[in-house]
Amino acid sequence: MSTLTASASLGDPSLTLPQALCRWRADLRQHSPLIASLFRRFYLHRFRGSALGLLWVFVMPCIPLVIYTSLQKLGVFTSSAEDLPRAIYTGWGILLFLAFAETLRYTTGALVTHRREILQTGIPKIALLTVAALQSLGDLALRSVALLAALFLLRVHPSPWLALAPLFAVALVALAFSLGCVFSLVAVYYRDLLNFLTAALGYLFFASGVFSIIPTGTGNFFYEALRLQPVYLIIEQSRHLCLLGPHVLESGFIAHPWALAATTVLCFACLPLAVTFFYRGESLINNHL
Amino acid sequence: MPGADPTVLRIEGLGKKFSRAPATARVPGLGRLLRTMAGFAEPDQPVELQKEEFWALHDLNFSLRRGESLGIVGLNGAGKSTLLKIILDRLRPDVGRLQLSGRASGLIELGAGFHPEMTGRENISANAALLGASAEKIEHLTPDILAFADLGEFIDSPVKVYSNGMKVRLGFAIAIHFLSDLLVFDEILAVGDFEFRQKCLHKINTLRADHTFLLVSHNLRDISLFCDQALLLHKGEQILLGQPADVLAAFAHCNRHLTPDEVRAKIKSAPAPAAGSADDSETDSPAPASTLWQYIKKRATRPPFPNADPAAPPDLSPKLRNQLFSPEYHYAEKIRDVSFRWNLPRNASGFYYLAGSPWCAEIAFTLLAPCPHFRLALPIFNRQGELILAPDTREFSPAASLPAGPHRFRLNLDPLPVNHGTYWVYLSIQDDPAHVFRKYLANFMMHNPSQAFGLVKTSPIWNLTEDSSPPGDNLTRLL
Numbered sequence: 001m002s003t004l005t006a007s008a009s010l011g012d013p014s015l016t017l018p019q020a021l022c023r024w025r026a027d028l029r030q031h032s033p034l035i036a037s038l039f040r041r042f043y044l045h046r047f048r049g050s051a052l053g054l055l056w057v058f059v060m061p062c063i064p065l066v067i068y069t070s071l072q073k074l075g076v077f078t079s080s081a082e083d084l085p086r087a088i089y090t091g092w093g094i095l096l097f098l099a100f101a102e103t104l105r106y107t108t109g110a111l112v113t114h115r116r117e118i119l120q121t122g123i124p125k126i127a128l129l130t131v132a133a134l135q136s137l138g139d140l141a142l143r144s145v146a147l148l149a150a151l152f153l154l155r156v157h158p159s160p161w162l163a164l165a166p167l168f169a170v171a172l173v174a175l176a177f178s179l180g181c182v183f184s185l186v187a188v189y190y191r192d193l194l195n196f197l198t199a200a201l202g203y204l205f206f207a208s209g210v211f212s213i214i215p216t217g218t219g220n221f222f223y224e225a226l227r228l229q230p231v232y233l234i235i236e237q238s239r240h241l242c243l244l245g246p247h248v249l250e251s252g253f254i255a256h257p258w259a260l261a262a263t264t265v266l267c268f269a270c271l272p273l274a275v276t277f278f279y280r281g282e283s284l285i286n287n288h289l
Numbered sequence: 290m291p292g293a294d295p296t297v298l299r300i301e302g303l304g305k306k307f308s309r310a311p312a313t314a315r316v317p318g319l320g321r322l323l324r325t326m327a328g329f330a331e332p333d334q335p336v337e338l339q340k341e342e343f344w345a346l347h348d349l350n351f352s353l354r355r356g357e358s359l360g361i362v363g364l365n366g367a368g369k370s371t372l373l374k375i376i377l378d379r380l381r382p383d384v385g386r387l388q389l390s391g392r393a394s395g396l397i398e399l400g401a402g403f404h405p406e407m408t409g410r411e412n413i414s415a416n417a418a419l420l421g422a423s424a425e426k427i428e429h430l431t432p433d434i435l436a437f438a439d440l441g442e443f444i445d446s447p448v449k450v451y452s453n454g455m456k457v458r459l460g461f462a463i464a465i466h467f468l469s470d471l472l473v474f475d476e477i478l479a480v481g482d483f484e485f486r487q488k489c490l491h492k493i494n495t496l497r498a499d500h501t502f503l504l505v506s507h508n509l510r511d512i513s514l515f516c517d518q519a520l521l522l523h524k525g526e527q528i529l530l531g532q533p534a535d536v537l538a539a540f541a542h543c544n545r546h547l548t549p550d551e552v553r554a555k556i557k558s559a560p561a562p563a564a565g566s567a568d569d570s571e572t573d574s575p576a577p578a579s580t581l582w583q584y585i586k587k588r589a590t591r592p593p594f595p596n597a598d599p600a601a602p603p604d605l606s607p608k609l610r611n612q613l614f615s616p617e618y619h620y621a622e623k624i625r626d627v628s629f630r631w632n633l634p635r636n637a638s639g640f641y642y643l644a645g646s647p648w649c650a651e652i653a654f655t656l657l658a659p660c661p662h663f664r665l666a667l668p669i670f671n672r673q674g675e676l677i678l679a680p681d682t683r684e685f686s687p688a689a690s691l692p693a694g695p696h697r698f699r700l701n702l703d704p705l706p707v708n709h710g711t712y713w714v715y716l717s718i719q720d721d722p723a724h725v726f727r728k729y730l731a732n733f734m735m736h737n738p739s740q741a742f743g744l745v746k747t748s749p750i751w752n753l754t755e756d757s758s759p760p761g762d763n764l765t766r767l768l
Contacts (some may be wrong), residue, residue, distance in 0.1 A: 013325045030421070037418040045406045119379050120397065121419055182326065189319040277326040284322050286380055288311065 012280055020276035024126065031127045038123075038131040043138055057139050058146055061094045068211050084243055085154050091147055092239045093210030099140040100172040100231055101201045106132035107180025109194050112187050115289040125282050126275075129184060133177045140169055159245035168238040168260075171267035175230060178267075178274035185278065188285040209236035233263045296390060297471050297501045298353040298376065303385035305346040305371055305525075306338065313341060344525045345371045349385070351520060351530050353471070358502040360516035360533060362509070362540050367522040369505045373397050373473050376503065391470025394420055395503070396460045405449035409440055409459050412448055416460075420467040430466045437488070438462035458485055465492050468500060475505040487618055490723030494662070509537050514722035523549045529556065618727040626695075627654040627726055629716060633733050640733035642712075644746070648702040652716060654726070655695045662721035663691035665698055667730075669705075670713045677707055677744060683721075707735055708746040 015023075028035070047053045069086045110128040117123050144166070151158060187193045207214070208231040214223050226232060237260040308314050338344065346368045353359050361369045374380040377393050403412045413434055417427040435444055438458045443451065451459070464472065493502070493515065506512055512519055512533050519536035521528040526549035529539045542555040631650040633640040642648065650667060666681040680700055682689060711734050718726040 013328045031418075033422070033424055033427075034418040037415045041404055041407060041411070041415055045404065048406050119374070121416075122377055122379050123419060185322055185326070186319065189315050189322065280328065281322045281326040283381060284318070284325060287307075288314070288318055 012283065015276060015280050017272055017276045020279045021272050023279055024275050027124055027126050028130065031124055034124070035127050035130055035134070038127060039134050039138075042131055043135050046135075054142075057142050061091070061098055061143060064205075065090055065094055072211070084239075085156065088147075088150060088154060088156055088243065089239065090211055091150060092243065093208070093235050095140070095143050095147055096169055096172055096235045096238070097205060097208055097210050097231065098143070099136055099169050100176045101205070102139060103133050103136035103173045103176035104180050104183070104201065105194075105197060106135055107177055108183040108187055108197055110180070111184045111285065111289070112191055112194065115188075119286065119289055125184075126278065129177070129181060129278075132180070133173060136173055136176070137170070140173065144169070156243065158243050159241070161245065162242040165238065165242045168234050168242075168264060171264040172231065172234055174271050175267035178270035181274040181278040185281050185285055188288050204231065208232045209239075230263045230267055233259060234267070237263075295354045295356075296352050296388075297355050297357075298390070298393075298503075299386075299388040300349050300351055301386045301388075303346060303349040303372075303375065303382050303387055304344060305368075305375060305380065306342045306383045307345045308339075308342050310341040346375070346382075346522075346525045349527050351518075351527070353501055353503070353518075355470075355501055356498055357518065358497060358504060358516040360512035360519040360536075361503065361505045361522060362507075362512060362519060362536065363522035364543050364545055366524070366545070367543075368525040369522055370397065370475055371525075372522070373475050373503065373505060376471070377473060389471065392421070393471035393473055394464060394467070394469035395471075395473030395475070396457075396464050397473060397475040403448045403456060403460070406447055408447055409438070409444040409451070409455075410435075412459065413463060416463045417467055420463075420469070422467050426467075434459075434462045434466050437465070437492075439485075454482055454485070461489055465489075465496070468496070471501045471503060472496075473503045476507060484618060487620060487724050491620065491623075491720070494720065494723055509540070510722065513537055523547075523552050525549075528552055618724050620723075620725045623656065623658050623660070623720065623725045624718065625655050625657060627652070627716075627718070627728075629653075629730055638734065640731055642705065642733050642735050644736065645704045648705055650700045650702075651697065652700070653695070653697040654718065656691060656693045659693050660691045660720040660725065662719070663689045664717075664719040664721045666717045666719075667700060668715050668717065670715070671707075671710060671744065675744065677712065678702075678705065705735070706745050706747055708741060708744060710735055 044054075047056050050056065052059060065087065069090055072086050072090070107129050110132045111118065111125055114123065114128050118125060118128070183193060183197070207226045208229070213236055214227050214232065216223075216227070237257075241257065241260060349372065351359070361372065363369050371380065373395075374397065375382055375387060376389065377395065377397065379397075404415060407415065410431070413431055414427055417430070422430075438444070438461075440451075440455055440458060443455060448456065448459075461474075464474075496502075497515070502515065504511065504515060516533050518530065519533040520530045521536045521539050521543070523543050528543075528549060529536050539556045543552055547555065629650065629652050631640075632648065633642055635641070652665065652667075664681065664683050666679050666683075668679040669677045671677050680702060682698070711732055713732045714730045716726065716728050716730050717724065
């Protein structure tokens with residue numbers, strides 16, 4: 001017997017973190033066929049009608065890769081790691097950054113984009129967000145294969161720490177999903193957030209270590225703040241750890257390998273918190289969809 | 290479970306507010322969201338209406354037990370769809386309480402939940418997953434759904450190329466195969482063609498005993514035949530909950546210019562239309578309430594089948610003819626070997642009927658399955674499409690249940706008191722309200738030598754007496 005009362009429209013502020021996690025687990029389990037079906041539907045049909053189809057997954061990172069690698073060759077940007085080919089250095093950054101940016105964009109817009117389905121079919125909102133994250137993970141997996149092929153073709157011998165690369169990538173996806181959980185609810189009230197996010201991610205692209213490191217010791221507070229942001233930390237540090245080895249971390253510009261570990265853990269830690277926030281507020285938004 | 294509460298749905302004091310200016314609700318809404326997410330308890334929302342707010346639903350109270358069907362009627366904007374959305378948990382109430390035992394599902398919007406780029410077959414899987422069905426169950430039921438929807442090769446075409454009717458076929462087929470405790474349908478059969486509509490009605494008929502239905506329809510006939518109870522909503526308020534015939538009669542008093550209280554007063558004061566008149570109507574599209582009874586009257590005099598007579602009434606445009614005429618129908622799973630004969634003589638121009646002679650007809654058929662709500666009728670229409678007479682077995686036995694097997698009905702009628710002209714006869718066999726068989730039979734010419742005005746021809750006896758005395762008390766003075 002399910003009961004809807006007037007107080008239900010006020011959300012559920014008393015929901016605790018363990019309760020939210022149990023609910024999330026139950027939702028994922030109950031709706032796993034739905035999530036699988038939605039994933040197939042969204043993932044396989046998003047490029048339907050386009051000439052390149054699923055190749056867009058590779059074309060999208062290739063466009064900035066070609067542009068900025070060319071600019072670096074012309075000397076506009078300087079590469080921070082001369083031991084790595086520019087394409088690999090930039091490709092690594094683009095791959096991780098896109099995993100973060102696309103997850104954030106997809107999840108933030110998930111409820112607004114699918115508002116008709118939510119109202120018409122009662123589709124669980126968390127399922128939509130999960131599918132959005134799975135889409136990014138799907139792209140990430142495909143692009144990772146392409147990057148591995150590039151490493152092989154360019155005869156780059158990565159360090160054994162490359163095995164940890166999926167962990168770092170998934171950490172960024174988890175961070176973006178966490179932010180997306182909260183932003184998706186806010187975007188229902190202010191859709192401006194979606195445009196703001198697009199612009200912000202455009203700027204962050206250049207401030208997250210994709211093309212080069214942020215200089216140290218400048219005394220510039222803005223630079224120091226950017227260096228502390230988790231996207232930068234993970235992209236920059238994981239690139240050196242996975243492609244060159246931990247000695248670069250110890251001897252180079254990275255303060256400590258633990259910084260990478262701590263940032264990764266922090267990204268995953270955001271997830272249960274964000275899910276709790278999401279479940280507390282999700283029942284409020286239907287009237288505004 | 291013995292002793293279990295049979296109530297599937299209970300609604301107490303339910304209310305839902307909407308704002309005419311949603312933009313002004315953003316800031317407080319976002320503030321409430323952030324406070325709730327942070328874990329701060331939100332004080333109860335005021336029950337009173339705030340600026341720019343209005344009640345989309347106000348103080349609804351009703352319950353629905355397992356196996357019952359409730360029809361909801363009301364003008365546009367009465368709150369019917371909002372109520373269904375609340376029941377389906379798409380919207381949250383602002384006041385009151387809703388208790389649902391089990392799961393509710395249904396179709397509340399045309400094409401709802403279909404992805405336009407996916408094929409019909411892919412959409413079956415997607416929608417079934419949405420209804421919580423396992424992959425095995427989906428695989429098991431897909432052939433049945435395909436057979437029911439009967440979309441042919443279109444099932445592998447993207448849904449975006451489907452017509453509205455095709456979407457409804459698919460949506461209804463899915464909904465009816467993945468059943469929930471409460472099935473909710475919002476005016477979805479209005480766009481289906483006659484044959485599919487009959488198929489749906491048969492399916493609903495078989496499910497009625499074990500499932501609970503909530504039906505929103507402008508087709509008053511559906512409401513009166515399918516529903517045990519009906520609810521009349523007007524401007525978000527519950528006007529009347531009761532027997533479908535009473536509620537449909539009350540519906541005639543609804544007018545969008547009246548307040549709910551005025552409608553209540555009007556229902557109380559005005560005499561209700563004759564019982565059964567709504568029941569006999571067949572409205573297939575929304576009717577403006579102010580002219581509801583005129584509309585029902587018009588529909589009750591539905592003209593014959595389009596192929597009945599090549600010289601059809603000239604005053605009907607082809608569009609109107611298509612709109613009004615029903616196609617012939619045969620539900621092959623339920624009936625076969627239908628035959629008919631009557632006692633009318635025939636000449637070179639067709640059957641004819643001599644005024645004053647008795648009229649009898651005989652209909653034989655074989656039922657392949659029992660008909661719990663059997664009904665047979667022989668409606669007779671005139672050239673203008675007006676229903677002249679409809680001898681109906683319902684008069685003979687209101688709830689006749691007929692077993693499977695061969696049956697023969699013989700109809701004896703008194704001399705038809707109709708005027709000179711041509712008349713069309715149809716045969717309609719129903720497992721009420723769904724049609725099992727419907728066909729134009731024949732037309733006949735009424736030979737009535739002494740023509741008169743009007744539809745009915747009687748044999749009046751006039752007496753002329755010479756009386757020069759002034760009008761007395763026994764006559765009403767007119768001039």
